[in-house]
Amino acid sequence: MPKHHLLLLLTVLILTACSPKGPYAVTNKVYKEQAETFAETLQSDEPVSLLDSSGIKIPSEWVGTVNFNLRKPNYVVIHYTAQDSAAQTLKTFTMTKTQVSAHYVVGKDGKVYHMLNDYLRAWHGGVAKWGSVTDINSSSIGIELDNNGKEPFATAQINSLLTLLAHLKKTYNIPTANFIGHQDIAPARKIDPGKQFPWKLLAQKGFGYWSDDVLELAPENFDVATALRLIGYDTANPTAAIAAFKQHFVQVDNLPQLSQLGLNVLYNLYQKY
Structure with missing residues (x-):
């Protein structure tokens, strides 16, 4: 093999080895970078800076408590994607211009795509209200089911959803009443997860009432x-x-x-x- 061909081959192999793998490698990298930024914010020990009514700085000091943990989600909101495939939804949720996301996407085949750490805030609820809660996204986990809104939900999909809900309920001690749908929190503008969604089955498993x-x-x-x-x-x-x-x-x-x-x-x- 000519020397320049060998050099070209080695260059390609090195670049390939150093390149991220998989169709979502780029967005996974962005996710990791953003998460690291949030982690830095959490570790900040700068005390609050306040001024009194005269503009004089109020003395402040950081004293870290030893009694704390992470804030946890208290609701689960179920949606359907209104799209034609899980792949289409994954693409939608990995484009910044769409400004929408969810913690989980569940495919028709039962595969669960975990897209955001449960403690982070997904953009799935939009303008919504449930009880006295008006910032649903800050207190909930969003789950999107791969369904165009016109078809029955696949058995494998519902089985995976039930397993996921059981995990979330146990992990975060989510109350039975707090498993709700997108239409519940935004009745004037949303209809998902739709009339074919098996709410009665969910209630029988402890996720909502019937x-x-x-x-x-x-x-x-x-x-x-x-x-x-x-x-x-x-x-x-x-x-x-x-x-x-x-x-x-x-x-x-x-x-x-x-x-x-x-x-x-x-x-x-x-x-x-």
């Missing part, structure tokens, strides 16, 4: 808006809140009104919260 088999008749003076708010719904748009409640807990029709069945289910459920 109504009892035998329902008591809701009283004539039953306050629907108050019951929805007690569960967590934002009732600023009552029609949207009712539609979201029905899609999660009734799953009979998409009408934005409560039938007697819907009233009975709501009356039964709000007493569990």
